[in-house]
Amino acid sequence: MAVPVTAILKKVAVAVGSNKNVLKTVCGIVLGIVVITYHAIYVPTGVNMPPKHIVELPELKVYYQDFGTRAGDICLIAETDNKIVGAVWTRIVNDFGHIDDDVPSLAIAVSKESRGNGIGTRLLLEMIEVLKKERFSAVSLSVQKENFAVKLYERAGFEVVKDNGEELVMLKIIKECKVVSL
Numbered sequence: 001m002a003v004p005v006t007a008i009l010k011k012v013a014v015a016v017g018s019n020k021n022v023l024k025t026v027c028g029i030v031l032g033i034v035v036i037t038y039h040a041i042y043v044p045t046g047v048n049m050p051p052k053h054i055v056e057l058p059e060l061k062v063y064y065q066d067f068g069t070r071a072g073d074i075c076l077i078a079e080t081d082n083k084i085v086g087a088v089w090t091r092i093v094n095d096f097g098h099i100d101d102d103v104p105s106l107a108i109a110v111s112k113e114s115r116g117n118g119i120g121t122r123l124l125l126e127m128i129e130v131l132k133k134e135r136f137s138a139v140s141l142s143v144q145k146e147n148f149a150v151k152l153y154e155r156a157g158f159e160v161v162k163d164n165g166e167e168l169v170m171l172k173i174i175k176e177c178k179v180v181s182l
Contacts, residue, residue, distance in 0.1 A: 086110035097142035
C-alpha cells in the first residue's frame, strides 16, 4: 500500500545541552530511530538485507545512542496511521560524513514500502529549514555512489566534497557566513 505524500512531519527533538523536556520526548522515540536506522542501510539491488541486529554495531550505534543529549541532535519523523514511515536525523559525530565539530551529519531513511511518495524529500527539506533556524551553517552526509538518494541530495543543494571510491561525502551549505574585515 502506498503511503500518501501528506504523511505527517513531526519534530521530535531539537536538543541543545541537556534540556530535560527534550530528553523526555527523545526517550519515547529512540526505539523508532533504532528501527528506522535499519532502513537507512543502503543495500544494492540483488543483495540481501543484513540481519536487523546490525544496528547494534558501534559504527551504527553512534547515530542513536544517547540521542538528544548533544547539540546537533535533531530528529524529524514522518508518520502515517500512527506508524513511523520515515525519519531524518542529525548529530555532530565523527562518522563517515564528518566534516568538523560544528557541522552535523545527516542520516535519512524511509521504509521500503513508503518510498517514491516524496516523503524523503519532505523530510530532507524540512530538516534543512530546522538546521537553518538552529543556526547551523552546513550539514554533511555520506552516501554510496550507487544509492538512488544521491540525486535527491543533489537536488537539495548538496555537493560532493570527497570521493572515497564507492562512497561520497556531501555537504550542503545552509547559510553563507559574512566575512567582516576589521
